[in-house]
Each structure stands twice: as C-alpha cells, then as structure tokens.
Amino acid sequence: MRGLTRLFAQRSAVVACFAAVMALGVMVSGPARAQGLDTARQVVNTVAEVGISEVVGADLPQTEKIARFRDLFITYFDVPSIGRFVLGRNWRTASPQEQERFLELFQEVNVFTWARRFGDYDGQDLVIGQASRDGDSGAFVDSQVEQAGGQQPIHVRWRLRERGDTYKVVDLIIEGVSMAITYRQEYNSVIQQAGGDISALNDRLAGQLERLKAEQGL
Amino acid sequence: MLPTAASARTVLIAFGALALSACATAPQQAATPATPAWEAENDPLEPLNRGIHTFNQVVDKAVLRPVAIGYRDYVPGNLRMIVRSILRNLKSPIILANDLLQGNLERAGNTAMRMAINTTIGMGGIADVAQDAGFPYHDEDFGQTMAVAGLDGGPYIVLPLLGPSNVRDTVGFAVDTFFDPLRMFTAAHDPSWADTVNYNRTGLTVVDRRESLIDPLDEVERTSLDTYAGYRTMYKQLRAAAIANQDRGGISPAAGTPAVEGSAFDFPDAE
Numbered sequence: 001m002r003g004l005t006r007l008f009a010q011r012s013a014v015v016a017c018f019a020a021v022m023a024l025g026v027m028v029s030g031p032a033r034a035q036g037l038d039t040a041r042q043v044v045n046t047v048a049e050v051g052i053s054e055v056v057g058a059d060l061p062q063t064e065k066i067a068r069f070r071d072l073f074i075t076y077f078d079v080p081s082i083g084r085f086v087l088g089r090n091w092r093t094a095s096p097q098e099q100e101r102f103l104e105l106f107q108e109v110n111v112f113t114w115a116r117r118f119g120d121y122d123g124q125d126l127v128i129g130q131a132s133r134d135g136d137s138g139a140f141v142d143s144q145v146e147q148a149g150g151q152q153p154i155h156v157r158w159r160l161r162e163r164g165d166t167y168k169v170v171d172l173i174i175e176g177v178s179m180a181i182t183y184r185q186e187y188n189s190v191i192q193q194a195g196g197d198i199s200a201l202n203d204r205l206a207g208q209l210e211r212l213k214a215e216q217g218l
Numbered sequence: 219m220l221p222t223a224a225s226a227r228t229v230l231i232a233f234g235a236l237a238l239s240a241c242a243t244a245p246q247q248a249a250t251p252a253t254p255a256w257e258a259e260n261d262p263l264e265p266l267n268r269g270i271h272t273f274n275q276v277v278d279k280a281v282l283r284p285v286a287i288g289y290r291d292y293v294p295g296n297l298r299m300i301v302r303s304i305l306r307n308l309k310s311p312i313i314l315a316n317d318l319l320q321g322n323l324e325r326a327g328n329t330a331m332r333m334a335i336n337t338t339i340g341m342g343g344i345a346d347v348a349q350d351a352g353f354p355y356h357d358e359d360f361g362q363t364m365a366v367a368g369l370d371g372g373p374y375i376v377l378p379l380l381g382p383s384n385v386r387d388t389v390g391f392a393v394d395t396f397f398d399p400l401r402m403f404t405a406a407h408d409p410s411w412a413d414t415v416n417y418n419r420t421g422l423t424v425v426d427r428r429e430s431l432i433d434p435l436d437e438v439e440r441t442s443l444d445t446y447a448g449y450r451t452m453y454k455q456l457r458a459a460a461i462a463n464q465d466r467g468g469i470s471p472a473a474g475t476p477a478v479e480g481s482a483f484d485f486p487d488a489e
Contacts, residue, residue: 177452
C-alpha cells in the first residue's frame with residue numbers, strides 16, 4: 001500500500017481521491033480470500049485508468065510521460081519477480097551485481113519499449129472482463145483492447161499474484177502469447193549462445209536500451 | 219492451399235523432416251531431464267532451422283514484406299476485405315472437415331452455416347454476411363485435429379518460405395493442402411483455368427496473410443534480442459491457444475490451463 005500512496009501523492013487531486021477510494025476499498029475488504037478477485041480486478045482497472053488518463057492520453061512531454069509510466073509500472077507490476085522468472089535457472093548462476101544490473105536493464109527496456117508506443121494511442125478502450133482464480137494466491141483478469149476500423153479486439157489476459165494485502169501483475173498474455181515466457185525463452189537463448197554468460201545478455205540489453213532511447217530522441 | 223506442383227514438394231518436406239527428426243530426437247530428450255515441458259524447446263534441428271530462418275528473413279525483407287506493404291498502401295481496404303473473405307470461403311470445406319474430425323459439432327455447424335450463407339447470399343464469399351448474422355469466422359487445420367487426438371507437435375521445423383512449424387503441423391498442412399476441394403477438382407479435371415486460379419489463390423493467400431502480420435512482425439523484429447528463439451516460443455504458444463480454440467477473442471474464464479504454474483512467479487527467498 002505504501003507504494004500506492006507514494007505514487008498518488010505526486011498526482012492530481014482527482015487521482016488522489018480515486019486512490020483514497022481504492023485504499024478504503026482494499027482496507028475494508030482486507031486480504032479475505034473471497035475479495036481477492038475483486039482486488040485483482042481493481043488493480044487492473046487502476047492501471048488501465050491511470051495509464052490512459054495520466055500517461056498515454058495526457059497532454060505532456062514524452063519525458064514526463066515516461067517518468068509517470070515508470071512509477072505506474074513499478075508500483076503495479078512485480079518487476080523483480082518477473083525478472084527472476086525471465087532469467088530462470090540463469091538467476092542462480094549470476095553474481096549479485098549481474099542480477100541487479102539485469103533487473104535494472106529489464107525494467108528500463110520495458111519502460112522504453114512501451115514508451116515507444118505511446119504515440120500510437122488513439123482513444124482505444126480497454127474493456128475489463130472477468131477475473132478468475134489462478135491457484136491459491138493468484139488471479140487472471142481478462143480484458144479486451146478495442147481496435148479501430150472494425151478489426152477484432154485484442155484479447156489481453158493479466159496474470160496477478162498476491163503480494164501482501166494487494167495483487168501485483170506478473171504477466172500479460174496477449175492473444176495466447178505470454179510476455180514473460182517469450183522473454184524467458186529469448187533471453188535464455190541469448191545466454192546459451194554466449195556460453196552461459198549472463199553479462200552478454202546484459203550488454204545486449206544495454207545496447208537495446210540505448211537504441212530505444214535514441215529512437216525517441218532521448 | 220498450395221497449387222498442385224507445390225503440394226507434392228510440401229509432402230516431401232514433411233516426410234523428409236519426419237525422417238530427419240526421427241534420428242535426432244533421442245539425445246535431445248536425454249540432455250535436459252529437469253526442464254519442465256512448457257520450457258523444453260524440442261528443437262534438435264536448431265542449426266539447420268536457424269539457417270532457414272535467416273534465409274526466410276532475407277526473402278521476407280526483399281520480397282514478401284515490401285509486397286505486403288504495397289498491398290496495404292495501394293489496394294483499398296474494401297477490396298482487401300473481399301479478397302480475405304473469398305479466401306476464407308474457399309478454405310471453409312477444410313475447416314468444416316476438421317471441426318467434424320475434432321467432434322466439435324457446435325463449430326462445425328457454425329462453419330457449415332458460414333459456407334451456406336456466404337456462398338449464396340454472400341456471392342461466393344465476396345461479402346462475409348455470415349459474420350453479421352452471428353456466425354463468426356474461426357480457423358482450423360489438420361495439425362490441430364491431430365493435436366486434439368493427442369499427438370504431440372514433435373520437433374520444431376522452420377519451413378523454407380512458410381516459416382515456423384513442427385512435424386505434426388507440417389504433415390497437417392500437407393494433408394489439408396491435398397484434400398482441398400478446389401485443388402482436387404482442378405487436379406482431376408484439369409480445366410484450362412486451373413493454373414491461373416491455383417496460383418492466384420496461393421499468391422493472394424500469402425499476401426493477405428503477410429499483410430495481416432505487418433505490425434506484429436515489425437514489432438518482433440524491432441524488440442527481439444533473438445528473433446529465432448522468439449518466433450519459436452511464440453509459435454508454440456499460439457498453436458497451443460489455437461488447439462484449445464482460444465485463438466480469437468476467447469474471453470471465457472475457463473480459458474484452458476496455463477502453461478506455467480503461477481507459483482513460478484513467487485520467490486519467497488527474495489529481499
């Protein structure tokens with residue numbers, strides 16, 4: 001919850017009110033199992049609403065949008081867990097410095113990859129559907145991104161895990177393709193080709209980050 | 219889907235690959251005993267596959283993608299919709315056969331209705347009126363039918379020009395191609411228009427498909443650190459979704475079993 005409060009403290013009054021309602025809702029419902037799915041759905045709802053109104057749809061310079069998106073991303077996504085999942089068995093063979101460098105680069109590559117798409121946003125709606133249970137302490141939330149021009153909507157499934165008294169996003173499954181699994185298989189292949197050397201992956205990620213920044217004139 | 223000349227080649231490729239993979243599978247399985255099934259990439263032909271992947275990328279960059287871009291830029295959207303609709307209608311007998319083979323009567327009924335409505339009122343599929351009448355399109359193929367029957371995909375294969383596949387789906391593709399009614403008809407009667415129709419159909423199928431993939435593939439090419447490994451895992455995941463009939467807009471809460479346990483994202487020792 002502290003992360004939530006910190007994020008919203010910097011935001012407009014409207015969002016602050018929304019956060020208060022959110023916080024209340026979470027406090028009242030508590031960690032009770034029966035309320036879990038509602039909480040998970042609410043997290044996705046918040047990410048979508050804040051993401052659209054405060055980041056991609058807002059009239060702001062790109063650098064400010066990126067800063068806000070990063071806040072949103074690290075607050076509602078469990079980036080360290082995603083990173084560890086993505087590295088798989090390579091995590092254990094990596095030194096603490098390499099682990100730390102990887103998590104930092106992985107987070108920033110994600111931030112700047114999404115940032116590149118901010119300009120593509122054209123008022124599409126994210127319709128949040130049903131939430132369902134995923135084992136003992138997880139949830140799936142289904143959603144659809146409506147597309148322009150009569151194209152079929154894109155199905156996005158959010159995977160969340162229980163973290164303290166809230167849920168955090170650990171994966172996005174887009175039309176059946178899991179981002180976490182795809183990253184994991186790609187990165188694992190890069191590491192294998194480098195003879196098991198994690199620093200080779202980190203160097204490639206650093207290069208990619210440079211490229212992404214340059215493309216956006218940053 | 220391919221014209222007669224090419225289908226024989228496809229069958230050859232399929233069985234060639236089967237033969238090759240038969241020799242190559244055993245050591246792969248023994249080498250990685252601890253890898254969970256979802257993570258194990260059954261890819262004993264990786265060096266060869268990577269070569270074909272590179273070749274495909276060169277051809278795509280030089281020919282297929284530019285043609286697809288031109289098609290999108292210069293052919294009006296309405297006309298492209300008509301082309302897609304006609305191609306889908308031509309494919310519907312194969313889709314229907316696979317719906318039936320999978321014992322899925324609901325989807326078979328849907329495909330039969332689509333065929334009946336679009337061939338008549340839709341004038342041979344020029345208009346997809348069935349879609350508006352509540353019979354949306356779905357794809358189906360013999361690779362999926364074999365999967366429903368319990369067959370594993372087998373080793374991953376990158377086909378020249380056709381791209382990612384596996385042994386099962388390559389055989390499935392050859393079977394679908396062979397039993398295509400239009401192909402069988404032209405092969406049996408050899409009408410004067412046979413080559414024109416078959417080659418145009420194949421060409422349009424390729425261009426239509428590549429056009430629909432312009433944005434997603436551009437995204438992969440721009441963001442992936444290893445496009446070969448990326449396409450390999452995406453192919454596997456997309457096929458799993460298609461086999462579970464979750465490939466399009468499926469938003470039901472019972473959307474299949476996830477490939478990975480959720481607990482794989484929990485690290486109690488962290489911090």
